[in-house]
Amino acid sequence: MKFSKQLFGERLFARIMKATFYGHFVAGEDEVQITPVLDRLRQFGVKPILDYSVEEDISQEEAERREIQASVSEAGDEKREGVLKKYHVAKTFADRRYKVSSARTYFYLNEASCERNMDIFIRCLESVAVASTGVGFTAIKLTALGRPQLLLQLSEVIMRARQYMSDVVGGEGAVLTHHAKPDDFRKKFEEAHIKDEAPVQKFLQKLQSDKEGVIHLFPWSGILDENYELSETFQVPDIKTGKMVRLMTQLTSKEEEMFRNMIRRLNNIVTVADKLNVRIMIDAEQTYFQPAISRLTLEMMRKYNTHKAVVFNTYQTYLQEAFNEVKTDLEQAERQNFYFGAKLVRGAYIEQERARAAAMGYPDPTNPTYEATTESYHRTLMECLRRVKQYKDKREDPKKIGIMVASHNEDTVRFAIEKMEELGISPEDKVICFGQLFGMCDYITFPLGQSGYSAYKYIPYGPVKEVLPYLSRRAQENRGILKKIKKEKRLLSNEILRRFAKGQIFYNPKGNYTPV
Ligand SMILES: Cc1cc2nc3c(=O)[nH]c(=O)nc-3n(C[C@H](O)[C@H](O)[C@H](O)COP(=O)(O)OP(=O)(O)OC[C@H]3O[C@@H](n4cnc5c(N)ncnc54)[C@H](O)[C@@H]3O)c2cc1C
Numbered sequence: 104m105k106f107s108k109q110l111f112g113e114r115l116f117a118r119i120m121k122a123t124f125y126g127h128f129v130a131g132e133d134e135v136q137i138t139p140v141l142d143r144l145r146q147f148g149v150k151p152i153l154d155y156s157v158e159e160d161i162s163q164e165e166a167e168r169r170e171i172q173a174s175v176s177e178a179g180d181e182k183r184e185g186v187l188k189k190y191h192v193a194k195t196f197a198d199r200r201y202k203v204s205s206a207r208t209y210f211y212l213n214e215a216s217c218e219r220n221m222d223i224f225i226r227c228l229e230s231v232a233v234a235s236t237g238v239g240f241t242a243i244k245l246t247a248l249g250r251p252q253l254l255l256q257l258s259e260v261i262m263r264a265r266q267y268m269s270d271v272v273g274g275e276g277a278v279l280t281h282h283a284k285p286d287d288f289r290k291k292f293e294e295a296h297i298k299d300e301a302p303v304q305k306f307l308q309k310l311q312s313d314k315e316g317v318i319h320l321f322p323w324s325g326i327l328d329e330n331y332e333l334s335e336t337f338q339v340p341d342i343k344t345g346k347m348v349r350l351m352t353q354l355t356s357k358e359e360e361m362f363r364n365m366i367r368r369l370n371n372i373v374t375v376a377d378k379l380n381v382r383i384m385i386d387a388e389q390t391y392f393q394p395a396i397s398r399l400t401l402e403m404m405r406k407y408n409t410h411k412a413v414v415f416n417t418y419q420t421y422l423q424e425a426f427n428e429v430k431t432d433l434e435q436a437e438r439q440n441f442y443f444g445a446k447l448v449r450g451a452y453i454e455q456e457r458a459r460a461a462a463m464g465y466p467d468p469t470n471p472t473y474e475a476t477t478e479s480y481h482r483t484l485m486e487c488l489r490r491v492k493q494y495k496d497k498r499e500d501p502k503k504i505g506i507m508v509a510s511h512n513e514d515t516v517r518f519a520i521e522k523m524e525e526l527g528i529s530p531e532d533k534v535i536c537f538g539q540l541f542g543m544c545d546y547i548t549f550p551l552g553q554s555g556y557s558a559y560k561y562i563p564y565g566p567v568k569e570v571l572p573y574l575s576r577r578a579q580e581n582r583g584i585l586k587k588i589k590k591e592k593r594l595l596s597n598e599i600l601r602r603f604a605k606g607q608i609f610y611n612p613k614g615n616y617t618p619v
Contacts, residue, residue, distance in 0.1 A: 117567045120574075128542040128577055129156065130564045134230040137564045141234040148552030148616035149560055152240040152384060152538060153227045156563035158207050158572040163198045166210050170197035173211035174252045177355045189465045190259035190391050192251075196462070199389060202454035204576045205540070206386070209247040214364055220247040221368040225375050232379035238618060240415070242384045242561065243372065245396045249365030253333075253358065256351055257395035260337045263350040264320055267339055276424075277431045284316045297345030306340050306347070313438060327370060327402050329363050366399075373403055377413050382444070384507070387417035389452055390468045391459075401432055405441050412444030412505040419450030420480040421469045429483050433490055433504070446507040446538070447484055449476050481518055484508065488519075491534050492526045501534050507559065509538040516547055520556070530556045546594050553616050 111119060120126070131137035141151050161169075174192035200208045209220070224243050231239035245254065269275055271291050272283045289307060292298040311319045320339070325331050337350040354362070376383045385400045387393060400416040407413045418429050429445065436443035453469055460467040470476045487506050494501045508519045516537060523535060536557035539548045552558035563570065602608055 113568070120567050120571075125567055125570065125574060128540075128563065128574065129567075129570055130541060130562045132564070132566045134226065134233075134564075137230070137562070138234065140562070144552075144560060145235070145618060146614040146616065147549050148555070148614070148618045149548055149558050150235050150238045150240075150552075150618045151231060152242055152559050152561045153231050154207070154242045154561060154563050155223050155227050155565050156207055156573050157565040157569035159210065160572045161210065166198040166200065167194055169210045169212065170199065170251065173250050174255055176252060176256070176352055176358060178353055187259050187262055187465075188463055189460075190255045190262065192255070193459065193463055196455065196459045199455070200576065202458065203452055206388070206451045207244070207573050209244060211246075211250050214361065217248050217364070217368060221372060224372050228372070228376050228379055228381045228383075231381045235618075238557075240382045240384045240559065241376065242386055244386045244388060245365075245369070245399065246388055246392065248368045248372075250358070250361050251392070253362045253365060254392040254395040256354070257333070257398070258392060260351045261394040261398055264337070264339075267350070268320065271342055276427055278320050279317060279431055279435065280427065281318075283318045285310050285312055285318060288318065291342070292340070292345075295342050295345075297340065297342070300340070300345030302347045303340045303345050315438065323398065323402060324405060326399065327366055327406055329367055329370075331363070331366070333359060333362050369399065369403065373407050373414055377407055382413055382415060384415045384446055385417060387419045387448065387450070389459075390422065390456055393419075397428065397432075401435065404436065404443065405439060408436075408442035408444065410442070411502065412442040415444035415446050415505065415507065417446045417448060417509075418483065419448055419452075420483055421450035421453055421476045423468060423470055423479075425479050426483050426486065430486060433487070436503070437490075442503050442505065444505045445487065446509045447480060447487075448509045449480060449512075477512075477515070480510070480515060484515075484519060485522060488522050488526055488528060488535075491528055491532070495527070495532070501528070501532050505534055505536075507536050507538050509561070511539055511544045511547065513547060516551070530554075533557060544591060546591060552618065553614070557618070 110116075130140040137153075144151065171192055171194060174197070199210075211217070224241060224247075227241045231241050264278055265276065268278050268281050268283065272281050272287050274281050285307065288310065289298065292303050292307070297303050311322055313319065321336055325336075334349065334351050334354045338347045339350060340346065341348050373383055383403075385396065385403075388396060397416060400414060403414045404412075404416065416432070418425050420426075422428075432445075433443055450469075456469050457467050470479055484506070487504055491501050491504050491506075494503055508516060510516060519535060519537070523529070528534060536559055537548070537551050538559040538561055539545075541560045541562045548558050548560055563573070602610055
């Protein structure tokens with residue numbers, strides 16, 4: 104692409120791109136130019152998920168330099184006991200674009216660039232609001248809104264808290280899955296002869312549990328307060344000594360402020376989304392960020408999804424833990440009475456995840472085979488559908504769970520439709536929707552939209568020059584994907600031939616479908 108740009112010059116190159124690759128995968132340069140595309144999709148019953156897809160064109164060296172600088176605390180990368188190496192930056196994988204073709208990547212520059220990203224997301228929300236009243240989405244990435252170091256440290260704390268729970272009460276998994284009560288803790292501290300230590304007593308007094316008495320370990324709901332002190336919060340008594348230990352390295356006051364900035368940006372975006380009646384889809388990224396992204400998203404759901412699902416999380420079913428994570432979050436939503444929104448994907452970072460785990464020597468978090476990923480996807484989706492049915496049977500609002508089946512896999516889409524039918528969940532219940540990328544698998548999205556299913560296209564837009572870095576990676580992906588999607592090519596060739604035969608070369612079909 105770079106060579107073509109030099110050869111043809113900027114303007115001619117932009118025109119060629121618009122007539123070819125860019126025109127196929129990107130809806131237009133700005134909010135005005137994309138309007139005809141959105142109108143056209145609407146005619147065929149398809150709704151938009153807008154994604155402003157500009158990506159900085161930086162070299163691998165620059166990406167690594169920025170990432171390393173933004174991933175380590177000013178206080179240094181402490182090598183304490185209990186440190187989990189997965190949640191620390193590694194130079195070889197600091198360029199997060201490594202072997203990732205279909206997801207955009209943000210590299211932290213400074214706080215001002217995060218403010219700019221927030222403004223762009225808000226502009227995106229305003230465009231969706233105009234284009235699709237009450238049914239559109241905007242996709243956002245948390246790595247665009249703050250310093251990666253904070254997501255890494257928060258992720259590590261979440262995983263260390265899980266480890267702590269296992270050490271104290273046994274078992275595995277998220278803190279809530281242990282269903283531990285304060286009395287279980289008291290007993291364990293008694294057995295360890297540390298119950299009467301002053302820090303342990305203080306800790307036990309402050310320990311929070313929900314209405315069923317299940318321990319939450321930390322006051323997570325406060326994390327969205329703009330005066331939350333991260334490094335002061337995450338302390339627990341050592342089970343051997345009874346002395347308080349920090350699960351998180353001390354942050355500098357500047358870093359605490361950066362965390363509050365990230366939360367403020369996120370709050371601003373979701374507040375605008377709520378006001379404009381647009382939903383926010385928070386993308387899933389690498390597993391070393393994901394515990395923090397998922398936790399923050401869950402807290403946003405708790406705060407904003409009180410009457411409808413405004414915020415949607417993303418679950419990558421190529422992860423071995425996907426089913427358990429979704430189940431725990433569904434249970435929390437039910438117990439704490441908020442609307443649960445989730446986009447289910449297989450996942451875009453598999454090669455990077457596996458290579459990083461192997462190089463750094465921690466367990467590969469992904470499923471061992473493609474079939475295991477499909478099984479995980481279908482099982483997770485079934486769990487959501489089963490719970491929707493439960494709400495319907497109890498005559499409660501089935502919309503308490505909203506799921507997007509984001510997949511280009513025909514079998515998965517067919518599976519979802521069959522199971523919906525089996526369980527008596529109709530498209531009109533508006534709890535299940537489907538999503539594919541713009542320019543891909545139209546033969547799945549359009550028939551879904553025209554048959555009355557809620558169908559979405561994930562639509563990238565942005566100036567040709569600035570979308571180019573993302574597009575050139577898509578080009579690499581598509582070489583592989585095009586091999587697989589022979590069916591789409593065959594259907595397109597048949598249609599071209601049909602139009603030639605009927606003399607309809609410039610035929611422009613019009614639809615009059617109303618999106619569900
Ligand atoms: C609307 C939309 C939103 C998306 N948002 C996100 C997002 O936020 N985060 C994200 O990570 N991805 C996201 N994706 C990308 C999605 O993860 C990819 O489309 C997906 O990887 C391709 O899966 P598929 O179901 O479409 O197709 P398939 O071709 O059936 O599946 C391919 C996928 O299977 C998995 N896989 C392949 N080989 C193996 C193996 N040997 N072992 C285990 N698993 C394997 C991989 O995840 C691979 O990408 C999104 C996709 C869409 C359509």
